[in-house]
Amino acid sequence: MRNGLKIFTVAVMAAGLIVPAIAMAADYTIRASHSEAPESPLHKGYLVFKAYVEGASGGKIDVVISPAGQLGSITDGLEQAKAGAIQIAQGDEQTLDAFYKPMMILATPYLFADDEEARAFLTSDLFKKTNDEMAAKSGLRLLAAASYGFRDFTNNVRPIKSAADMKGIRMRVPPSPMSLAMVEAMGGSPTPIPWAELYGALQTGVVDGQENPLGVIYDYSFYQVQKYLTVDNHQLGLNSIIISEPFFQRLSPELREVVAVGAQMAAATEYGERNYQSRVVTVDALRKKGMEVYFPTPAESATFRDAVKGPMQAYLNKELDPAFVKAVYAEIEKIRAARASDVK
Template sequence: MKKNLWGLLGATTLFFGLAAPTITNAADYTLRASHAEAADSPLDKGYHVFKAYVEGASAGKIEVIVSPASQLGSITDVLEQVKAGAIQLAQADEQTLDSFYKPMMILAAPYLFANDEEARQFLASDLFTQLNEDMANETGLRMLSAASYGFRNFTNNKKPIRTKEDMNGIRMRVPPSPMSLIMVESMGGSPTPIPWEELYSALQTGVVDGQENPIGIINDYSFSEVQKYLTIDNHQLGLTSLIISEQFLQSLPVELREIVRTGAQMASATEYGERNYQARVTGVNDLKEKGMDVYFPSPEEIATFREAVTAPIQEFLNKELDPAFVKAVYGEIDNIRAQRRALVE
């Protein structure tokens, strides 16, 4: 009898164990999340960490639907959809966010950050927290988290670029960004805006001598086939941020808001971890193996770039933004550097 009882319990447990997944409750909230990168990219992996955490921690109260590879439109398109409430969360980068809230252009200033850690501390500062609040109040878009996907670096076909003097005479492709134009021009180069889709052929045919992008992009798009020299000067932070509809966020109960915020931080940490490894190890090694001459400037050489660029960039920013705000941003980063130096002295 005992054997039969355990057999019955086992069969019953198996039945309910198999049946349970088909018995689901509809979520109280649906969060549609869009990004522009390919499925299984570091960014996409971050979004799926977000999905897994939010759905699990909310006990199924929030359903997350991830749409990769610009399925719902370009980065600009989907941010407009977030503003309109059609979707709830989307990717932004340092090249697009300022078109929705102009003060965010400060994040794309060349040589603003010396490394990822400075950027992380700035994004956690009271100054940036207030900037984010102002953006949410004015536009209905809130940055939940952000991650560096690598700093932009120079490549070219003419010669190694070790100091700003080496930029003389180089036709450098730049995106259609005023700060990128000012940056290259102030170094003595010839900035040349060329559409992204024409860049490879422009490098191949010599329309331009060089371009600038993060290591991952240089690798992913095979620029090593048409470029010889790479300078790891880290002149501009590449920043992917998760932007949520403020209206949707505030519609959630407080405990679910915290779950969404935590999930977003996990997503950014996931992307950053993989991108950082690519940018500093695998990506650099791949480019060397493909024949690129990779140069790491010394701090003194980097200073020649920064010193050439800082004044004209700040002049531009002071015309576009409140000069007091620009001064406060540079001052905050100076304070971060001073605090970091104090830790090792």
């Protein structure tokens, strides 16, 4: 009897282990792709997304993450999400316009004075409408976005404290019409140079300066060939979490909310760590390497924005609906006015 009871007990215990496993099988699988390393703040955000979505969905959604470009480039990932091969892909300010042109607005120099303005714009009714239109026309929806830092100027001629200080400086820029127009508007000499040749061009004096996020300036040792750094924050770096719209709409309203909240949590995780790195760790590291770091005052920052606003609007009006461009700038002004009112 004891052996029979023991066998029965083991069988019941085994059944108990098997049944929950069957009950917990996910109804949906989200395959998520991004291009950054497993140690990166972005990947940590994706891990938060996975933990939250799997838990908050009660096991109905399983999340599988492919980091470090395992599924291809950022553009490859977006193409796969559009085709439905994966469900979530990384986007950034340089790639989304290939899928929906009005998203090029996010790469406009000096559109945002800081991260808070960008966050307010991304939650505005205007951007929500633009996002809905992108979802309808491209099959891709932006769920959340996090700043990974702004591009800043370095050079060997002088500290750039206002737009006037750019005069005559040969500034390397990527082959972007907006970047060329930006430096020209401040009186500088924009010089497109391939990325692979940039360090040598700075070292030999072919150009006087360049512009990149602080992390890139440090990681690629530009401090060895550049003296002055101006944290002017002229172009927002924006990592976005993009979901396949057909997949998103197949989810119940409750699960859509879970996924959306998870994406916001992921973006907040990435932004928190990157903001600390760019504001504290990297700035201190560059100073220790001998760079002179300058943060423009609000009045000085306004000179940069004022110098490029006209040329940027003219370019955008050629590429996009002028009414949309006007609405974007009006929204930014409204955000600034509201923040100024809050301070008072």
